[in-house]
Amino acid sequence: MNVTAIVVAAGKGRRFRSKFPKLLSKINSVPVITCSLKALDTHPLIKDIIVVVSPENEKLICNEIKITRFKKIKKIVGGGRTRQDSVRNGLAVIGNRTDMVLIHDAARPFINKDMISLVIKEAKKSGASCLGVPVKATIKSVKMSKHQGVKENMVEETLDRSKLWEAQTPQVFRKELILKAYSKAGIKVTDDASLVERLGVGVRMVMGSYFNIKITTPEDLIIARAIPYKSELRIKS
Secondary structure, eight states, X not given: OOEEEEEEEOOOOGGGOOSSOGGGOEETTEEHHHHHHHXXXXXXXXXXXXXXXOTTTHHHHHHHHHXXXXXXXXXXXXXXXXXXXXXXXXXXXXXXXXXXXXXXXXXXXXXXXXXXXXXXXXXXHXXXXXXXXXXXXXXXXXXXXXXXXXXXXXXXXXXXXXXXXXXXXXXEEEHHHHHHHHHTOOSOOSSHHHHHHTXXXXXEEEEOOTTOOOOXXXXXXXXXXXSOXXXXXXXXX
C-alpha cells in the first residue's frame, strides 16, 4: 500500500499578524513545519511527501527542507488562492502508484506516529477517515441582525455537543475517492472530508488529541510552546 502525504503549507498567515512566516516560527528551536514533516518522513507507511507552498515563502521553506534533509519529499509545488486550490495542486502531481492520499496542514505540528497509523488504518477499511476530538465547549448557532440600526449577534439555538466533533488533520482517503471528490467540488470548503461527504461516502472519525492544535494566531504559538517537546503527544524521536 503506497501512501502519499500532501502537506499544505501555502497559507497566507494573515491571522498570525506577523511579517515572519508562522510555519518557520520555532517551538523549542524547531520550526513548526519541520515538526509535521519529521513525523511523516519517519513514518513507515508514508512512501512519499508532496509539500504545497506559497510563492512568498517558497524560498525560505525550501531552505529549511534542504537543511533538515528529509528523505521522502519528492515534490514541492506552488499553492493556490485558497487551501482547497492548494490541495488540488498537490493532487495533480501524485504518482500513478499511489493507493491512498494523506492530507495534512503543516500548521499542526503535534502529530505523531500513532495518530498517523490510526487514521491510515481506518481509511484502509472504509476509504475515508479523519482525526478529530469531541467538542468540549457549549456551541451556539448565532445570526447577525440589526435592532434600531445597531448590529446584534442573536443566538438561534444551542447545538447538541454530544454529536459535535472538531475536525483535525491528517485526513486520509483512497486516491480515486479524493480525486473524484475534488473533480466534483462545486463549493468552497475548509477541509477535504467535506467534499467526500458530499459524494455520499461515510467518513470515519478517528480520535485525535486535544494537543493537535492548529497554529493560526500568535496566541496559538504561545500555547504550542507550553507543550513539552519530548511529550508522547508530540513527535516520537
